[in-house]
Amino acid sequence: xxxLKAADRxxxxxxxxxxxxxxxxxxxxxxxxxxxxxxNLFAERVVPIILPEVQIRRPQQRAPIVRDWSTxxxxxxxxxxxxxxxxxxATFEETRLARALSQHVDNILGFVVDIxxxxxxxxxxxxxxxxxxxxxxxxxxx
Numbered sequence: 001x002x003x004l005k006a007a008d009r010x011x012x013x014x015x016x017x018x019x020x021x022x023x024x025x026x027x028x029x030x031x032x033x034x035x036x037x038x039x040n041l042f043a044e045r046v047v048p049i050i051l052p053e054v055q056i057r058r059p060q061q062r063a064p065i066v067r068d069w070s071t072x073x074x075x076x077x078x079x080x081x082x083x084x085x086x087x088x089x090a091t092f093e094e095t096r097l098a099r100a101l102s103q104h105v106d107n108i109l110g111f112v113v114d115i116x117x118x119x120x121x122x123x124x125x126x127x128x129x130x131x132x133x134x135x136x137x138x139x140x141x142x
Contacts, residue, residue: 011047014054014112019065025105026097032108039111048112056109066106073098 010031018024028046035041055061076095080087 008045009047010045011049012112013049013051014056015051016053019054019056019109020068022094022097025069025101028108029097029101029104032104032111037104037107039114042108042111043115046112046115048115050112057113059106062106062109065109066102069098069105070102073102 010027012018012024012028031045032042035045050056056065073095076091076098080091080095083091
């Protein structure tokens with residue numbers, strides 16, 4: 001995880017499973033934190049590859065992911081209350097991450113979309129895959 005946070009470039013392959021995976025989302029969240037929640041720094045470091053089944057371009061498409069992390073955080077909060085002092089470090093860490101993701105995942109995914117299609121371009125992602133691919137290859141060379 002330390003090497004990942006310190007890397008100049010991080011390539012992420014974003015699938016539906018990735019978006020719901022604690023370890024995967026922990027990785028991208030740590031990169032986001034290291035970039036101090038700055039879209040430009042994030043864009044310099046992250047090279048996202050979004051699989052076709054993942055639709056995150058619009059807020060309405062990202063909302064189920066935000067809700068999922070929010071629900072997970074609420075459920076883990078209840079579990080912590082139930083377990084009290086019996087809860088271990090791993091449960092506390094996953095609860096902390098779920099809460100943080102519920103608050104930041106929309107921004108993270110918005111940044112990912114902006115890397116591929118800056119807001120000043122009005123081209124649907126599906127119709128400009130070759131352009132996206134070329135941009136990613138250029139970024140990997142720098």
